[in-house]
Every structure is written in C-alpha cells, then in structure tokens.
Amino acid sequence: MGTEMLFLRDAYVRDFDATVTAVDPDGSRLALDQTAFYPTGGGQPHDTGRLGDLAVTAVRKEGDDVWHTVEGAALPAVGDPVHGEIDWERRHALMRTHTALHVLCGVIWNEWGKAVTGGNMEPLSARMDFEFDPLPEGFGPRVEELVNAELAAGRKVEGDFLPRDTAVEDEDLIRTKVNMIPESVHEIRVVDIVGLDKQADGGTHVHSTAEVGRIRVTKTESKGKGNKRVRLEVVDG
C-alpha cells in the first residue's frame, strides 16, 4: 500500500480526492491512499490546508505512508472519502524558495566550485551553508547579482524519475552525492534546472526560474571553518 505522492509528478496539484487508509486517533492523524500534501523532508517544510472540515496542521512521511495531523471535527473512518485542499499561498512560496536555493547551489558551484553543507527554508526566506573558507571579497552582492540573472533568464525546471544505475553515472549528479542514496531505491527523482543545476530531490519546484521572482541576500556569516552561511529572501520580480 502506501500513499501515492501526487506532488512528485505535478507540484501544481492544489486539491484532490482520496480515501482514508489508516487512522491514528491518539495523534489525530490520517493516512490516505494519495495526497498532494508535502510532508516535511529534504529541507522543505510540510504543507498546511484542509481535509474536508478538518485543518491539516502537520504532515509527515513514515515508511510508505504520509500522515496528516488534523484538528477540528470528528475523524473520518478507514475507507471514507475525503477532499483535500492545500494552502496554495504557502506552498507556492515554498516552491519559489526551493527553486531559488537550487539556483543558488548551481551558481556557487559554477562560479566558485563550492558545495552546499546544509540549509533550511521557510516560505520566502532561507539560509544555506557552503564550504567556503573564507568567503570571497564582495561575495554577497556578487552572488545576488548572479542568482538574479539566472532567475530572470527563465530557465526550465524539470522533475524526472531516473533509474538508480543511470543517476549514479550522471556527472552532474555525482557532485551532489547521489551515490549515497541507498541501493534499495530503484528510481531516483531528479530536479533539473536545465543548463544550471541538477540534483536528486523530492521537493516541489516552480516550472521556470522566472516564476521565483528575485532574491535578496540579507546576510552572510561564518559558522566555523569551511562553513559559511548565506541568508536570503525571495521577493517579487
């Protein structure tokens, strides 16, 4: 069984019909046969929204099931149909932010050859750490200029599933440590900002970098040796 994750094939699905496959009354949680709700993971926070009359306040993936924490009226029963609707304003902001971060990774790799070491995102704001030591002179304004040029270029963003054997031999994917993905995974989802950045990624992205808008680098700081942090905001283009 498990939950089919509709956002992996189409990040623009805002509402959907599903059937309840499991109920956890102690946690006020529901598992569904399919969902458009993104569960926290891969650096991207979960969606919020509604399942029928219930408010969805958290979403987690456990094994093959996506669990929706809900608040409100009585829980439905296993087998009941539900209509889901995600908070699109929040999700779209997260999609813009997530794509902006991949553009940032691609730009920093191409310009300085530095890999990402960590990060975190909220709707329209984020931080990412890179293996700089130290940050180059004038880095903040320069990276902002380079990222905004790539966003304005309207590069296509494509999500695709690749067989693991193909993915581990892709030179663009090797730098993002695709070989660390367990061998039990037979298909790897890859997000390709065509001509700029390719990563194994399960998150949700906009169709074109132009849809992101622009970024503003709000702060750069040192988080220790070989670890420099970039803070940014996503703003309308």
Ligand SMILES: [Zn+2]
């Ligand atoms: Zn990502």
